[in-house]
Amino acid sequence: MLKTNHTEVAVIGGGIIGSAIAYYLAKDKRKVALFEERKIGSRSTSAAAGMLGAHSEYKEFQHVYSFARSSQLLYKELYHELKEQTGMDFEMKKGGLLQLAFTSEEREERNSLMQLPAVEWLTREEAKRKVPHLTDQIIGASFLKEDVHVTPAIASNSFSKGALLLGAEIYEFTKVFSVVNEYSHYKVNITQGSFTADQVVIASGVWSNYFFQQTGLMNAIIPVKGECIAVLNDQLPLVHSIFHDQHYIVPRNNNELIVGATKRWDDWNEEPTLEGIEMVIKKAKEMLPSIQGMRWLRSWAGLRPQTFDGFPFIGEHPEQKGLYFAAGHQRNGILLAPGTGKMIANLISGNPVNSEWVEAFKIDRLPSAVSIGRG
Amino acid sequence: MLKTNHTEVAVIGGGIIGSAIAYYLAKDKRKVALFEERKIGSRSTSAAAGMLGAHSEYKEFQHVYSFARSSQLLYKELYHELKEQTGMDFEMKKGGLLQLAFTSEEREERNSLMQLPAVEWLTREEAKRKVPHLTDQIIGASFLKEDVHVTPAIASNSFSKGALLLGAEIYEFTKVFSVVNEYSHYKVNITQGSFTADQVVIASGVWSNYFFQQTGLMNAIIPVKGECIAVLNDQLPLVHSIFHDQHYIVPRNNNELIVGATKRWDDWNEEPTLEGIEMVIKKAKEMLPSIQGMRWLRSWAGLRPQTFDGFPFIGEHPEQKGLYFAAGHQRNGILLAPGTGKMIANLISGNPVNSEWVEAFKIDRLPSAVSIGRG
Amino acid sequence: MLKTNHTEVAVIGGGIIGSAIAYYLAKDKRKVALFEERKIGSRSTSAAAGMLGAHSEYKEFQHVYSFARSSQLLYKELYHELKEQTGMDFEMKKGGLLQLAFTSEEREERNSLMQLPAVEWLTREEAKRKVPHLTDQIIGASFLKEDVHVTPAIASNSFSKGALLLGAEIYEFTKVFSVVNEYSHYKVNITQGSFTADQVVIASGVWSNYFFQQTGLMNAIIPVKGECIAVLNDQLPLVHSIFHDQHYIVPRNNNELIVGATKRWDDWNEEPTLEGIEMVIKKAKEMLPSIQGMRWLRSWAGLRPQTFDGFPFIGEHPEQKGLYFAAGHQRNGILLAPGTGKMIANLISGNPVNSEWVEAFKIDRLPSAVSIGRG
Amino acid sequence: MLKTNHTEVAVIGGGIIGSAIAYYLAKDKRKVALFEERKIGSRSTSAAAGMLGAHSEYKEFQHVYSFARSSQLLYKELYHELKEQTGMDFEMKKGGLLQLAFTSEEREERNSLMQLPAVEWLTREEAKRKVPHLTDQIIGASFLKEDVHVTPAIASNSFSKGALLLGAEIYEFTKVFSVVNEYSHYKVNITQGSFTADQVVIASGVWSNYFFQQTGLMNAIIPVKGECIAVLNDQLPLVHSIFHDQHYIVPRNNNELIVGATKRWDDWNEEPTLEGIEMVIKKAKEMLPSIQGMRWLRSWAGLRPQTFDGFPFIGEHPEQKGLYFAAGHQRNGILLAPGTGKMIANLISGNPVNSEWVEAFKIDRLPSAVSIGRG
Incomplete structure (x- = not known):
């Protein structure tokens, strides 16, 4: 009381x-x-x-x-x-975010974004210098320097x-x-x-x-459920977050990568399903193929409030x-x-x-x- | 919906x-x-x-x-x-319950209980034949054969x-x-x-x-919070539950013992505190002294709805x-x-x-x- | 000592x-x-x-x-x-095992097995009466009544x-x-x-x-690593284990299903990887398609000693x-x-x-x- | 290989x-x-x-x-x-350590320590300004500014x-x-x-x-087992570590306190026991009485290699x-x-x-x- x-x-x-x-x-x-x-x-x-x-x-x-x-x-x-x-230290982690582009259409959609001072275009080669294990399928990436993350x-x-x-x-x-x-x-x-x-x-x-x-x-506010996993990165370090099409790989302080997330409309159940996990793994592999060999840590889900x-x-x-x-x-x-x-x-x-x-x-x-x- | x-x-x-x-x-x-x-x-x-x-x-x-x-x-x-x-099998586990008596007053309070067919009085020696590690401080125990338990x-x-x-x-x-x-x-x-x-x-x-x-x-219905712990019994097996003064030690299928529980009135917080855990350990040792050497597994709390x-x-x-x-x-x-x-x-x-x-x-x-x- | x-x-x-x-x-x-x-x-x-x-x-x-x-x-x-x-109760769980057959070749390979008294052939319809959510892709299943399981x-x-x-x-x-x-x-x-x-x-x-x-x-004894997952069955109960090509779905007492397992030769790492989990989910869906909607619980791996x-x-x-x-x-x-x-x-x-x-x-x-x- | x-x-x-x-x-x-x-x-x-x-x-x-x-x-x-x-960020956390003194003998034993530039003596009042919930039983504390900690x-x-x-x-x-x-x-x-x-x-x-x-x-190198617990600090923040007689309370980034540790000679078992946990709680309360109301998180043990x-x-x-x-x-x-x-x-x-x-x-x-x- x-x-x-x-x-x-x-x-x-x-x-x-x-x-x-x-x-x-x-x-x-x-x-x-x-x-x-x-x-x-x-x-x-x-x-x-x-x-x-x-x-x-x-x-x-x-x-x-x-x-x-x-x-x-x-x-x-x-x-x-x-x-x-x-x-307390909420772990504001520098490194920014690489928003991958797989096609020239994706590149073009970002024209106005690319005008902003905190944003830089990286060719595939430049992107792979930052993240050596990145997929070869991209044409480049927007480097969003100030899109850092916290815990x-x-x-x-x-x-x-x-x-x-x-x-x-x-x-x-x-x-x-x-x-x-x-x-x-x-x-x-x-x-x-x-x-x-x-x-x-x-x-x-x-x-x-x-x-x-x-x-x-x-x-109405409805849930868009997101399913995520955490993996242990026992390979080369990842310093930057990677992002494409609402899927992402985000490194934590301790060598864990946070990988997400699905989008399930109007699902109020707060636990991940097998098909959600399958989708998250599939999308992560498209961005960082070597992630498939990394070790599983855990999975969870959350409800995004959608308007x-x-x-x-x-x-x-x-x-x-x-x-x-x-x-x-x-x-x-x-x-x-x-x-x-x-x-x-x-x-x-x-x-x-x-x-x-x-x-x-x-x-x-x-x-x-x-x-x-x-x- | x-x-x-x-x-x-x-x-x-x-x-x-x-x-x-x-x-x-x-x-x-x-x-x-x-x-x-x-x-x-x-x-x-x-x-x-x-x-x-x-x-x-x-x-x-x-x-x-x-x-x-x-x-x-x-x-x-x-x-x-x-x-x-x-x-599904909710693990109805036989063995019944030993309700310990430390004083003759406690014995006497149970006079009418002891008339029931499912209840038997055990002397200290008889009780210790059933649970060898039981404290020596008891005068005996009521053996409640049908007070079995489930998961x-x-x-x-x-x-x-x-x-x-x-x-x-x-x-x-x-x-x-x-x-x-x-x-x-x-x-x-x-x-x-x-x-x-x-x-x-x-x-x-x-x-x-x-x-x-x-x-x-x-x-009103108010909470009486109970804090519990689970321990791994790496000593002799425990086949019967032990009970005294609302504290208990209950064996599960897998060699774990469930030990509880405190009584905190009007506490709505569903997590255990240090002092609750201290109390649970203290009471368990009074019943089964050797439990102090057993291995810790985990702790939790629940809210009993009291009228x-x-x-x-x-x-x-x-x-x-x-x-x-x-x-x-x-x-x-x-x-x-x-x-x-x-x-x-x-x-x-x-x-x-x-x-x-x-x-x-x-x-x-x-x-x-x-x-x-x-x- | x-x-x-x-x-x-x-x-x-x-x-x-x-x-x-x-x-x-x-x-x-x-x-x-x-x-x-x-x-x-x-x-x-x-x-x-x-x-x-x-x-x-x-x-x-x-x-x-x-x-x-x-x-x-x-x-x-x-x-x-x-x-x-x-x-202790190691939960010997009846129900036996349905070994699925997707082709007539698979059926024929089991000719001598099918002679044994503890084994019975089930048509697809009979198999689906036992496990309603079973895939439609099978031609039938061997019902191995005595292949029960323990924890x-x-x-x-x-x-x-x-x-x-x-x-x-x-x-x-x-x-x-x-x-x-x-x-x-x-x-x-x-x-x-x-x-x-x-x-x-x-x-x-x-x-x-x-x-x-x-x-x-x-x-030599070498490891064949197996990766597994546990899911919560929030659908109809599963009473029988399901098995095909070294992959299985096994129900536990408490509504959990144990799903496994990959076979990785000469891998000594005792933790599951993303690709292992992907494979386990894929194979489970082939046997029981509706499992994809079930809730994730956890994953682990073990090393089988192979000769x-x-x-x-x-x-x-x-x-x-x-x-x-x-x-x-x-x-x-x-x-x-x-x-x-x-x-x-x-x-x-x-x-x-x-x-x-x-x-x-x-x-x-x-x-x-x-x-x-x-x- | x-x-x-x-x-x-x-x-x-x-x-x-x-x-x-x-x-x-x-x-x-x-x-x-x-x-x-x-x-x-x-x-x-x-x-x-x-x-x-x-x-x-x-x-x-x-x-x-x-x-x-x-x-x-x-x-x-x-x-x-x-x-x-x-x-990676191994969370080097500033704040230093307050080494409590309960008696004047304890104060005197530290005479040579107190000469060092990184060390400062705090009266009880000064110590309590740094950690308001500290016990009243101390006469003061050595403030070891550079004894910070990492994860x-x-x-x-x-x-x-x-x-x-x-x-x-x-x-x-x-x-x-x-x-x-x-x-x-x-x-x-x-x-x-x-x-x-x-x-x-x-x-x-x-x-x-x-x-x-x-x-x-x-x-020989023999183990001195240490048992620890983690608690959630839902009270005022703790910025400094607290230490006395090999027992300590150490704050992490995320509002958790790490509390330890017992000393069990020649015990190779790597899991905590009930009596170890009891001891850790008792010692923590002597330093920070209000910790008894904090929430339990988990316990573990480690083996210190003693020569x-x-x-x-x-x-x-x-x-x-x-x-x-x-x-x-x-x-x-x-x-x-x-x-x-x-x-x-x-x-x-x-x-x-x-x-x-x-x-x-x-x-x-x-x-x-x-x-x-x-x-």
């Missing part, structure tokens, strides 16, 4: 989005309580590889690339700030520990069943009882869908003042967490926020005539 | 209680759908040692010993029935698999947020959407508390017809699962049920003047 | 072969010490699925089918005997625990470096020091190769009296353990042993002109 | 000592082959907390503090060097990966049975066969004992030229690995080595009249 039965802001969900929100709110001197059904940074957060792919997802971000990029840049200062405060579970716990040090209350193993508007405040019903909050932020990933529906919003247009819902409910959503970050939750945390904190504090972002992420936006593909 | 958007009976909770209910309902040819937030038989069910302690808990059962005993006896037929149907996670999955074969639908990774009475039926809201059911059975262990409160019932008088809530809601509860089985969920499953099936089908049980377990019973101790 | 510095028989290796030998020797009232580098029943023993395939391997056994069959039958009495003594790690530990109860000494975490013939006895050098034994039995699976070479035997002709080496060294080998059981170690244990005990005690078996398994037999294929 | 059947230097043992030796030899352009029975950096290396305790062990190091200190300093350059080359398994793998990049051959899953002096070279017998080497370095930790004995050295005087054996065999030992580093293997690797490389290359170190570590030194205590 809460230390008192009231808090200023209640954040529902202790994944990386909720953790970042709690951190930025606590920095703004808000009295925050964070509620997580299981453990901080578990489930979809832990399942992520942690790539900060502001450029690898450039095409998808469209006019909100600036949001993605600013969130990516926030990680640089957060790394030192949170390490200093919490003693998501640690990043999420760094945020929540940082928030704790700034006075936030963190409640794990606490399940929220409903959020009820009681005029001057919200009543939040949890397994243990209930408490009240002036503001509520729903940041429960795909499980936000229920609250969404309950508050009369028409939009109709691929952009997250970040904003206040149009009718219920004080009720915010920050969910639907799809496969970019790790990248967008600092930006989301800062934006929510600014919205709650009444600070100015880039109006283009507000518009792009508003939670009652309508689907355009053309719905998003399953790209 | 459901195959259709309506079912006859919705069971909320896929622990051993919910699984047994689904099985008995399916045997009664009900169209059943079982909803489990994680995996069948996980959490508190998996955390249990699986002792069928109708006699070791004799004092606590009081006038409903007959219910406990009949549930214990149901396991004998279920073992063969479910093995035959599902190919709870397998038992729970056997029930759900049996139900599946009889036509039930099993939905794992499906979270229920609310159950709404809509006159002729109930609307059940899940993450994925909603569906309707003629009857609903809440069997969510301690997490049933929320639904309880929501339907106007005054009683004000120690009896479960099994029955229909007094005002909301068609809404049933089957929760609050405290540390006896495994033992009481078949009895509970059968009772709920009979209540729903309108078959006769022992009126003493109905009375003892009814969900709106009032606390007597003297509340239950934390024994 | 040993309790004394001398033992009658030293058994080197605590897998299922060494454990069974220790058990049968202890039953013969020999003073036995068993030495295992890691833990009893780990490595190749734990990696095995546990099928007792006297008939599924009928073609390979040739003239020593009688040995395989008698070992299979020994399990029936051992199951009750060891359960009684040790309280290998538990079986191995039951043997060693049984031996312990009969007075044997069991030393885990004890590495043997060399065995030196000192005329009247053998000196066994272990990490901790050394001790002497009248007789020594090398039962170290593929790692026996070193001792083999050191004692002047020309034959030049596929038969184990069981017997006394031709020159060094008192030095025995029992190794090279290839993929049939679990099946042949009781037979091997009994045979070694009989050889050491001077009891009669089937001369055909002695001949077939003698450790200095010569390769015939035609060497064994890699079938 | 080796790519060729001869190598210049064979290193036996792939823990952190053997890995560091291989790395420094490869840097010296030696043709090196490293043999590891299991996996690089497993067993005792993985079991270590990774403290670089040149100062916390100051009293024990006596006249070879300079060796410990120089090895500690080598880590600073290695960190960047190996990260650059291999992409041992990653450090070991960084060394071996670095060696691989410099041309070394790494053989995991390869067991060495014997090393035979064949005049001009050594024959090394492995499970797979044999090969020859000009020089051999035995770096097998406590398992070096066998080779020691075989080559006529009188000294008669507490100093490692590093040097050439007095009679068998070209045979080197580098073992017996007791609880300081991680700290001393770079120094040992460099010293062995220098000895083999004929480069000058500090004569005091050579003398202190020579492998045939005799015990003095007063043997080392079990401090």
